[in-house]
Amino acid sequence: MRAWIIGRAAKWRGLVQSVATLRLQRHATLEQALNAVESYRGLARDLATARRLVPNSRTTAALESLYAQLHALISRKPRGATAGLLDLLRTDIPQAAHELRARIAGMALLMSISAGAGGWLITTLPTLIGLFAAEPMIARVEQGHLWTEGILNITPSSVMSVGILANNIVVSVLAFCAGIFFGLGTFYLVALNGLMLGAIFAFVHQHGLAAALFTFIIAHGPVELSVICVAGATGVALGESIIRPTLGTRRDSFQACTHRVAPLLLLCAALLVGCGFIEGFVSPDPRFPLISRIVIGVSYWTVMVILMSGGLFRRSAPDSNSLAET
């Protein structure tokens, strides 16, 4: 046994050094990769022998550790950022959107009903607006001005955009992650957003500012609100995967569902970056007329729908004539 360990020691030393080198490298050559696979096989044999001959020794523990490191090294996926992104846009996002279409519609319905409820509440009991809006904002609307007027004089568009997009992304991610609470967290977030939207609209309507608020939100609102519904749908799917697991365990089902729907959340985040810039540069700027805001809002929403359907990056179908010729 001692002779065996002494005989293998030099090989293990070489392996420790090559593993350390490979771990630091971003790319391995073909020769390095083949050597690593061969070393992995050899190390597996050595480890099996060491487990049998010296089961609780430090040498065996060290071989276990080296084996785990080499296993991680040879099983790492090659980097392919462009191909991965194209796959995401062509396959993963459209598949997730297709799978979640009923839930997206459900979230849109929930938001609409909540908005209606919020509007009804404030129309019936106007004093409750204090539950949804801050005191300075209420005072400004009561004076006949929207809180968004002159906002560019206080905060630059660029800074405002970054702040808005960061906040929106956090809300969307929270709507997704809150699905872990059996979907209830997501329902709460979407319903609350709808309730606030309806309440604020009803309040500004009472002061004759509904048209001004519509003008403000029409450029960024369609995508922003749609994204909240989409993020909500991903959260509901998470909750459902725990309540009604489709795989062996709830944990497996939850994990599989997360991986399936997460690409859609990535698209949501990217769209919210655009929304942030529109909300920072276009929405508060009085030089943009209503029609241009509507065009921007509708166009951006169309881009979102096309991206979700996978239409923008769809592979062109092979030409049937050329196939026939071959």
Place this chain on the structure above:
Amino acid sequence: MDERISVQSVTGVDLTLNIAGPGNRSYAFLIDWHVRLLLGGAWLIIAAYALKLSLSARSHDALLSLLPAAIVYFLYHPILEVTMRGRTPGKRMAGIRIVNRNGGTPSTAALLIRNLFRLIDSLPTLYVIGLVTCFLTANRVRIGDMAAGTLLVVDDAAAGESLIRLEALAGSHLPLDTLELADQILERWPTLGSDSRRSIAGSLLRHLERGGDAAGLAKLSEAELRARLQALLDARGPPASG
């Protein structure tokens, strides 16, 4: 609760992974938290004093002063975990790394998902949900790990060192278990307290040098005890059985 898991591999020899517990996780997180706080703070100081930028959130300068600091602070974990393939400086210092449930390097998607769920794990404050989940789950994982299908395992860098030293120690006449013990004591010597050094080294030397003078060993200084242990490791002789 078992702290080790076995994972099947293509060679037929199962992989044994030591699961990192909440202590290791917290240690790594604290180091990382300090690193990102220091980096973000350093940038703010540079921006304010060297570049003379305003730190007001309502000025144009905010994009150059506050934004980079915020990016360092909030995107530290996802960016470093993806680029360092499941490790961060804190995890490296704590001797842990992220792997997938097959023991392999996790994908970029898994690492990003793991980090998204920090929003939930950090609730209501100080990662209470994450820590409680770690204590309650079989593989000591937080919600982010469950969602991503990842585990935190011990990455024993010193194990490689012991294999490297094994070749140098191979000629020693000591039995393998004693050789490993003496080597481990010497390796941990700097971290041991004075009393521990004297008691452990003295005990081992008394055992190895049968008939040795116990009173004489007690009089030796720590440096002399260490030298005696090293001499035993370096001593060449006929191979011992076992």
